[in-house]
Amino acid sequence: MPAEALKTTPLKDEHLKLRAKMVPFGGWLMPVQYSGIVDEHRTVRSAVGIFDISHMGQFVVSGNAARDWLNRILTNNVAKLGVGTGQYTFLLNDRGGVIDDLIVYRTGDEEFFLVVNAARVDEDFDWLQKHKPPHLELRNCSPHFGAVAIQGPRAAEFFRAWRGNDKEPPVRNQIADFTFSDNAISVARTGYTGEDGFEVFFPAEIATELWQDALATGGKFGMKPCGLGARDTLRLEMCYPLNGSDLSPDRNPIEAGLGLFVDLEKQDFIGRPSLLETKTKGARERLIAFKMKEKGPPPRPHYPVFADGNRVGEITSGTLSPSLNIGIGLAYVSAAAAKVGTALEVEIRGQKFPATIEKKPLYKKP
């Protein structure tokens, strides 16, 4: 895609000022790194990092029985959400394949806030629009919102210093409103790194002011700006899937090992029959986490994976883990091979390197 066709976030100029390396991602021009992926990764594991996630999409769904409708569209059980709480969930196609993975927050009795992947905003919106009853209101607020993720063990400490000691931050998976510079901002205790942290949603107009202010306050907690590179290595150590790599319209959440976020007890939701079938018959392939046995070239997407000399699958995400200092990844492999402890081989440029299937997550806090 030519550079001029890429969308930019309201923080683009801030990234350029910080000399970030900018790359295309999901139709957006985004910072991949500032000080370096490994340095940013370690900052999030040991202190606190701030990420521009303004490229992500936000929808608001409201109206009478909005909850019941969302429960027929999403896999997790929306009925379990109290007001001010969110859950990770999937939007599936009729075959049970993943259109998107997202977080749905209940922000009122019959009002919901959905945070979706950047590259899927239009597709998700069209799907929801097509399936929604006419009386429900569905708004795509993505262009009006900026967002940052503030992640790391010092995130809570930072937050109190930033918003005032009298302001208690929301607890895990909760969302609450705060004010910044006379504007309402929404703060959720969620993230994609495996660390404590927040995702903050705000009007796009105050993006620059909020970013600069957060970095100024964050300095004494060791805060650094972090890019998509570190976001990817952090999520991969936790085995959090990336839609478009580990999830796709041809894979369902059961195959991806994410059945925890699917409530098959619900009477009806789009994709349920396919998931039931997978559950009953067993998946043909499963998404497993693996770790290389020795130092060597990092595993990468699309490298073939072997067990007992037979090709059993392909890598969907792979990198050198900055925390473990060894190659790690996710791969779909045939169900027979998909057991923790199984010895695998990853073929890299014609040569095979040993790996082992590991329990998820690959990284556990020391």
Added chain:
Amino acid sequence: MNVPDGLLYTESHEWIKREAENIRVGITDHAQAELTDVVFVEIPKTGRTADAKEAVAVVESVKAASDIYAPIKGTVVDANKALEANPALINTDPYGEGWIFVLKIDNPDDLKNLKAAAAYKQQIA
């Protein structure tokens, strides 16, 4: 970015140092800064021959694998084994300890196809 005057350069960001009938090859300061965090280097086997612009080594960062090319036709006579244990030498000393391989060149005239420092500086400006 550091672009030493005495070296030759390629469009694909290799530097070349003439050593009698051999050339020593690495990647430029600009290239290492673009890659950052080099985590693995696959060095070529000595004795292998290569055509100009043929991939002979691989430098991998956290994010991506990049091919490194033979700047001109020749035979690999030495490769930097220190990079296997310490790939970050490419980041810390790209023109020194971070060299990648030495090529015995077939025809010194081929060196005319390479860029001088000024032309490479212009390329990365």
